[in-house]
Amino acid sequence: MPETVDTVYANVVNRNPGEPEFHQAVREVLESIGPALARHPEYADARIIERICEPERQIIFRVPWEDDQGRIRVNRGFRVEFNSALGPFKGGLRFHPSVYLGIVKFLGFEQIFKNALTGLPIGGGKGGADFDPKGCSDREVMRFCQSFMTELYRHIGAQTDVPAGDIGVGGREIGYLFGQYKRITNRYESGVLTGKGLAYGGAQVRREATGYGAVFFAEELLKQTGDSLEGKRVVVSGSGNVAIYAIEKVHQLGGRVVACSDSDGYVLDEAGIDLELLRELKEERRVRLDNYVRHVPHAVAVSGRTVWEVPCDLALPCATQNEIGGAEAAALVAGGCIAVVEGANMPTTPEAVRILAGAGVKFAPGKAANAGGVAVSAMEMAQNASRDSWTFAQSEKRLWETMRDIHARCWATAEEYGLPGDYVAGANINGFRRVAEAMLEHGLV
Template structure:
C-alpha cells in the first residue's frame, strides 16, 4: 500500500493526465488533496479503498446543447452542463450558473467543492453543480424565459426531488428559477422539491435570499469570537454587489462593522463613511444597474474601474463575494500590507492558490469558501425539508437554524484543526471535517 504522500502524488498525476485542460478543477482538487495527508496517515483504510480516487471522479457528467430563439428571431445555441459529483450522503445538491465563462472545468470545480461544503452543513445532501455559457446580461425577460425553458427541457431528464435538486448561482436568481420550475412542472407535473431558491408563492423558503450573505457573517462572527475579538468597530472591504455581498453588508452592519466598498465586473466604489445599503439595493435589485451609479448618488463615494483588491486603504477584514480567482498573490500581499487580519470567502474559490499561501505566510486567518459560504446550500436543504413536509417555516426559525449551522461549521473546522495540530489552518480543518463524513459513508457503501 502506498503511503499518504505517494498516494496523493499519484492522484494528482492521474488528474493532470485525464483532465489536462481543466485548470479550475485541478486547482480545487489539488488544494483539497494537499490538506488530507494527516487524515490518510491516520486512516490507511482510505488509501486501500482508494476513496480519494473515487471522490475526484464525478459519478456522472452531463453536457448538452441548449437551442433558443432571440427576440430578433435568430436561432442561438449554448452549452448546458450538470455534473453529479457525489451522492454518498444524499441527493446531488448544487446551483446552476449562467455566465459566459462556464465550461466543464468550472462546473467540475464547483461540484467538487460542493461535496465537502454540503457535508459540512451536517445535512443529508451530496455534491453537484450545473449551468451554461449563456450570458443573461442585457437579455430580455422573454429571451431568458425561452433559454430557461430549453435548458430545463433537457435537464429535467436527469434530476428529481430525491435524485438531484438544483438551485441558483451566478446569473440565476428568482426570475430564472421561476422559469426553470415552470418548465419542469409543465413536463412532469408539480413537484415543489425539484428546485430550491423558489418564490415564496410556490414552495420557496423565507431567509433563502439572505442565506449566503447572512451565513458568511455568522461564520465570520464565530471565527473572530474564537480569536477573542468581535465584529463591532471593524472596517470591512467587500467585493461584489449581488445577492451575497448585499446581505453580507447588511448583517455586518447589524453587528457594528463598517463596510466601505462594493463592486461589480467593471469596477468598485469606495465610501469611507460606510456603504449605504439602501442605495446599493435600489441600483442592483430594482434598477439592475451598475455599481458606478452609487458614486453619482452618494457624494462621499468614489468610483474606480478595475479590481477592488487593488485599492490601498487600511481595513480589518476582507470578504471576497464576487467570483472565482478574483484575488491574486500580489493582491493578497496588499491585503496583508493594509492590515487585514481575516479573510472569509463569500464567493466560490475567490482566492488563487498563491493568494492562500500569502494569507498563511502573513498570519492572516482564512475562512475558505466551502465553510464560509455554505449558508446558501444549507437553507436550500431546509427548503427541501419544508417542501417534503408541505410546511413553511418562519423567517426567524430558518434564520436561527442557519446561524446554528454556520457556527457548527466553524466549530467542526476548528475541532479538526486542533485534532490534527494544524496551527489555525481552517482551510485544512474544513477540508478534513467535510471529507471524513463523506469518506466514512463511501467506505460503508462499498465500491460503487
C-alpha cells in the same frame, strides 16, 4: 503532498486536461488530507481518493433558443453529478459566458465537502450554461430557461438531484425553470429546485443565506480570538446577491462596509455602503455600480482597479473564483487586514493563501464560510417534503446555528490533527472523512 496523493493528483490532471480550476480545487483538498489518510489506511485500500475525484455522472447538452429579434441562439448546458454518498446531488446552476466543463467540475467538487460540512444529508453537484442573462429581456431569459429545463428535467428530482441558483441564476430564472419542469412532468414537485419564490414553496432567508452565513462564520472566527465585528472596517467584493446580504449582516452586527465592486471597478464610501441604493442599482435597475456616485456625492468610483487595495480589517470576497491573487493578498496585508472569509467559491488563489498565512491573516475557505446557502436550501427541501413553512426568525436561527457548528467542526478537526487554527485543513479533513466513511459503507459503487 504524500507520494500516493501526488500520484492521484497527476492522474486527475492527465484525465482532465485543460481544466485548471478543477485541478486547483482538487489539489487544495489533496494537500490537506494527508493526516487523515495516514490515520485511516482503509481509505487508500478502497481507492476513496480516486473515486471521490471522479464524478458519478457528467451531462453536457445543447440549449437552442430564440432571441427577441427572431435569431436562433445555441448555448451549451452542463450538469455534473459528482458524489451522492451522503444524499441526492445538491448544487447550484451558474449562467455566465465563462462556464465550461472545468468550471462546473471545480464547483461540483467543492460542493461535495461544503455539503458534508453542513451535517445535512446532501451530496455534491453543480451545473450551468455559457449563457449570459445580462442584457437579455425577461422573455429571452424565459425562453432560454425553458429550453435548458427541457433537457435537464430528465436528470433531476427531489430524491435524485436538486439544483439551485448561483451566478446569473436568481429568483427570476428559478421561477422559469420550475414552471417548465412542472409543465413537462405534470407534477408539482416542490423539492426539485431550491431558491424558489415564497409564493410557491421557497424558504425564508434563502436569498440572504450565503451572505449572512459568511458573516456569521466571520463573527465566530473573530470570537475565537476574543474579538467581534463591532467597529470593524470591512471590504466586500461583488455587488450581487451574496455581497448585498453580507453587507446587510455586517452592518447589523456593528461593522462598516466601506467598499464593494463589480467587473468594472469598485465604489468607496467611507460613511458605509448605502444598502438600499445598492439594491436599487443592482437588483431593480440592473446597472453598473459606478452609478452609485451620482446619488452619493462623497463616494468615489474607481475603475479598472481591485477593491482589495482599500485598507480594511476584514475582507469578504463575494464575487467569483481566483479574484485574490498574490498582488491582492499583499495589498490586503499592507492594508491591515486581519481575516479573509470567502463568500464566493475559491476566490483566493493558492499563492494568495500562502501570503495571507505567512502574514498571520486568518483565512476561512468558501467550502466552510459560504455553506449557508446550501444549508438553507436543504432546509427548503425539508419544508417542501413536510408541506411546512418556517418563519424568517426560525430560519435565520437555524442558519446561525449551522454556521456556528461548521466553524466549531473546522476548528476542532484542525486541532485534532495537530493543525490548530488551520481552517482549510479543518474543513477539508472533516468534509472528506464524512464522505469517505459513507462511501466505505456503501461498498464499491
